[in-house]
Amino acid sequence: MSALVTGASRGLGAVMAVHLARAGHAVAVNYHAGAALADEVVASIRSAGGVAEAFGADVTDEAAVTDLVARVTASLGPVDVLVCNATGPQPAVPVEDLTWEDHLDQLRFFVKSPTLLLREVLPAMKERGRGRVIQIGSDMFERALPRSSAYVAAKGAQLGLTRSWARELGPHGITVNYVAPGWIPVERHEGASTAGYIAETPMSRQGVPDDIAAAVVYLASEAASFVTGTRLTVNGGHTID
Ligand SMILES: NC(=O)c1ccc[n+]([C@@H]2O[C@H](COP(=O)([O-])OP(=O)(O)OC[C@H]3O[C@@H](n4cnc5c(N)ncnc54)[C@H](O)[C@@H]3O)[C@@H](O)[C@H]2O)c1
Known part of the structure; x- marks a missing residue:
């Protein structure tokens, strides 16, 4: 059995790929x-x-x-854990x-892609009576910052998919959850100032990818x-009401 992480380059x-492998999963590292x-x-x-292998798509x-x-299944076994993580700009x-x-640019990643992926992995999950679908969402749905409405709307739609799929697939032993990261600086944020964000965060530190x-x-x-x-918000309490 395998764990497929999209956009894991x-x-x-x-x-996530490194941590899942450490936890014993054979990891399919997807990249485009x-x-x-x-x-x-x-x-x-x-x-x-x-155990890991890279899969371009x-x-x-x-x-x-x-x-x-099909390639992941042939090489590492049926997908047991699906992590919908990839994002475009x-x-x-x-x-x-x-x-x-x-809107479509964001919906392609956060509605279309999870739907395509779930449809492909679902038959094997149903057959085994077990599966994990993990959507990487964002706390931006709660923060709803200006000039981000297409992203915010698509992340909201992704949460809606999560909740509806969870009800539909629970009887098959498949869980569907949504992780909502706060701002976690990665390569694309290099040089950004974090002081203001940390000052607003109850845990008084910046989140890191390990979180x-x-x-x-x-x-x-x-x-x-x-x-x-469920929505598991991982942001040091930044959006506590
Ligand atoms: N980093 C943050 O602060 C933050 C905060 C909230 C939510 N998120 C969410 O976390 C997820 C990952 O974000 P990130 O910051 O690591 O982004 P990133 O830009 O660092 O990584 C995105 C990955 O997706 C891949 N990708 C792009 N287009 C693809 C395609 N068509 N097919 C397959 N892979 C493709 C990229 O190559 C890259 O590996 C996203 O869903 C994002 O919305 C990130």
Whole structure:
């Protein structure tokens, strides 16, 4: 059995892949662009004694997702843990300039891709009577910052999918949960100032990718077998009312 992490060549996904491998999962490290980075993630997992393999695929493309899941299954076994993590660019767009294409750009990653992936992994999960679907959402749905409405709306839609799928798939032993990271600086945030964000955060520190990966490992584990349809916010209390 395998754990498939989409967009795992860098950022949060790469660290999730490492933690899942450490927890004993055979990890499919998906990437779209950046084969060399994905290979580095795989090498670091293998050098620590884990099992991993890199799989290139655009997870917003239907034929590519079908092919991806077939290759992962053939190589590492049926997907037991699906982590929908990949994201494209998240541009700031003022509402005056917002287009339907802007919405589609976000919905492709946070609605279309999870739907395509779930459809492919579901038959084997149902057959085994067990599965874990983990959506990487965002606390931006709660924060609803300006100039981010397409991203915020798509992350809200992803939460809606999570809750509805959890009800539908619970009877099959499949849990579906949503991890909502706060701002966790990764490669693409290099040079950004974190002082203001830390000052607003009850835990008085910046979140790190390990914080998110730990939540994913928990939700993937047997210990979380009775946890479904939930949003696990990992942001040091930043959005406590
Ligand atoms: N980092 C944060 O502060 C933060 C906060 C809240 C939520 N999130 C969420 O966490 C997830 C990961 O974000 P990140 O910050 O690590 O992003 P990132 O940009 O560092 O990584 C995104 C990954 O997705 C891959 N990718 C892009 N297009 C793809 C495609 N078509 N098919 C397959 N893979 C593709 C990229 O190559 C990369 O590996 C996203 O869903 C994001 O919305 C991140």
